[in-house]
Amino acid sequence: MVNTIGRNIIRFFVLVLVQVLVIKNIELGRFVNPFVYVLFMIVLPFETPKWMLLIIGFVLGLTIDMFYDTMGMHAAACVFIAFVRPSVLNWFSPREGYEFGMQPTIQYLGVPWFLSYSAILIVLHHFVLFFIEVFRFSEFFSTLLRVIISSIFTLLLVVVSQYLFNKKKEEE
Amino acid sequence: MRNLFLFIWRNYFIFLFLLLEALCVYLIVQNNNFQRASFVNSSNSISAGILEASANVKEYFYLKDANEKLAKENAELRGKLMVSFAVSLNDIHTSYDTTFHQKYTFTSAKVVNNSTNRRNNYLTLNKGSKQGIKNNMAVITSSGVVGQVKDVTDNFCTVMSLLNSKTTISSKIKKDGSYGPLSWDEGDDLSMATLHDIPTHVRLIPGDTIVTSAYSLTFPENIMIGTVESYVQKSGQYFYTVKVKLSTDFKKLSHVYIVTNIMKDEQEGLEKKSETDGKTSQ
Numbered sequence: 001m002v003n004t005i006g007r008n009i010i011r012f013f014v015l016v017l018v019q020v021l022v023i024k025n026i027e028l029g030r031f032v033n034p035f036v037y038v039l040f041m042i043v044l045p046f047e048t049p050k051w052m053l054l055i056i057g058f059v060l061g062l063t064i065d066m067f068y069d070t071m072g073m074h075a076a077a078c079v080f081i082a083f084v085r086p087s088v089l090n091w092f093s094p095r096e097g098y099e100f101g102m103q104p105t106i107q108y109l110g111v112p113w114f115l116s117y118s119a120i121l122i123v124l125h126h127f128v129l130f131f132i133e134v135f136r137f138s139e140f141f142s143t144l145l146r147v148i149i150s151s152i153f154t155l156l157l158v159v160v161s162q163y164l165f166n167k168k169k170e171e172e
Numbered sequence: 173m174r175n176l177f178l179f180i181w182r183n184y185f186i187f188l189f190l191l192l193e194a195l196c197v198y199l200i201v202q203n204n205n206f207q208r209a210s211f212v213n214s215s216n217s218i219s220a221g222i223l224e225a226s227a228n229v230k231e232y233f234y235l236k237d238a239n240e241k242l243a244k245e246n247a248e249l250r251g252k253l254m255v256s257f258a259v260s261l262n263d264i265h266t267s268y269d270t271t272f273h274q275k276y277t278f279t280s281a282k283v284v285n286n287s288t289n290r291r292n293n294y295l296t297l298n299k300g301s302k303q304g305i306k307n308n309m310a311v312i313t314s315s316g317v318v319g320q321v322k323d324v325t326d327n328f329c330t331v332m333s334l335l336n337s338k339t340t341i342s343s344k345i346k347k348d349g350s351y352g353p354l355s356w357d358e359g360d361d362l363s364m365a366t367l368h369d370i371p372t373h374v375r376l377i378p379g380d381t382i383v384t385s386a387y388s389l390t391f392p393e394n395i396m397i398g399t400v401e402s403y404v405q406k407s408g409q410y411f412y413t414v415k416v417k418l419s420t421d422f423k424k425l426s427h428v429y430i431v432t433n434i435m436k437d438e439q440e441g442l443e444k445k446s447e448t449d450g451k452t453s454q
Contacts (some may be wrong), residue, residue: 019227020222020223021222024287027231027288027289028289028422029289029361029362030289030290030291030361030362032289033290050185051184051185051188052189052263054185054189054192055192057192058192058196060197061196066218066219066221066289067222067223067285068287068288069294069296071197071199071200071202072195072196072197072199073196073200075195075196075199076190076193076196076197076200079189079193079196080193081194082189083185083189096435132200133290133291133292134291134337138358139291140359142358143291144280152404
């Protein structure tokens with residue numbers, strides 16, 4: 001248990017730093033803004049209490065907001081995916097349910113499961129974030145395009161980081 | 173009452189969610205409405221410290237560019253020195269001090285944080301109220317306009333970049349002085365902006381220079397903005413909409429100048445006075 005908490009705290013800081021120091025500086029035009037830090041919300045353990053999910057989402061979002069100067073936008077998006085995460089997990093649960101000690105990663109539940117689960121959370125997060133940022137519906141389609149393209153890039157990075165992370169785990 | 177608490181307790185997840193979202197919305201709205209330094213933004217000391225360290229490293233990659241730009245600017249400034257005028261324009265030399273008085277002063281600042289890939293982009297600079305920076309001051313570089321100061325803390329300020337949906341700059345076409353508002357519209361990329369309301373009798377040629385107009389309290393006149401790329405007359409309108417190629421490379425900003433208009437208060441006060449006088453006399 002302590003091990004899990006410790007690992008998650010380290011993951012929090014690593015992902016935030018990677019996001020604000022590396023990914024924030026990679027600029028591939030106005031339509032591609034990946035937000036890899038969402039991975040933290042995706043791979044939190046199944047046993048995380050629901051209320052804690054919301055608080056963690058809020059803190060994570062606000063931390064990112066401090067660096068992006070966006071005050072509350074990332075927090076709103078993160079709290080939103082923290083809110084839908086239990087329902088999405090329920091929806092995708094295998095017939096026999098999740099076993100104790102399982103984690104929502106590629107390693108435990110396979111590629112198709114992880115892809116669909118994380119894609120939904122990422123798209124929802126980006127959708128909320130970009131629409132709050134633009135704050136008007138007159139640019140609906142160009143914003144939607146940003147959501148889709150950025151989501152694809154985030155998903156790509158999330159999956160790649162999963163493979164890097166899993167490899168390390170097998171050696172342990 | 174007990175039932176109400178029970179109801180809230182049973183649905184605590186939804187209520188906590190709504191509470192947190194409400195808090196987020198409050199933060200977002202407050203930050204957009206009030207032009208004041210909020211507690212949690214990148215002027216905040218912790219994140220500004222980290223970002224400044226990161227900017228320090230990043231600066232090395234642009235050293236060559238920055239050097240070239242500075243050298244070019246130095247050369248330009250040297251050309252304007254009195255020394256270079258001394259021989260041919262000896263007469264003007266003495267009268268310079270009395271006929272012209274200073275209207276603008278410039279403070280150089282370093283960019284410690286910069287965004288270009290969002291719909292509303294901001295910069296953070298390492299100068300703040302201790303160095304005399306105030307809201308709404310203009311920010312420029314040697315190559316052109318950058319934006320306007322938004323929030324100020326003791327040692328940092330955030331700047332609303334030209335690449336922001338809320339920025340509008342009063343600008344004019346240099347060759348004949350016809351003016352209009354310039355903004356960063358949907359569909360403009362990093363090096364583009366849109367100039368509106370240029371009358372159709374103006375004969376535009378791609379490559380014409382666009383500069384800031386004299387009608388702005390913030391920006392000095394004749395600061396470079398960019399050049400005309402293309403223009404269209406939308407059906408039913410008597411104006412051209414002009415696509416402007418920006419002269420500033422927003423991705424490579426490292427040193428900028430914050431412009432102080434010394435006479436701003438005087439002019440503002442006068443205009444306000446005339447307005448209120450006009451209202452009372454009617």
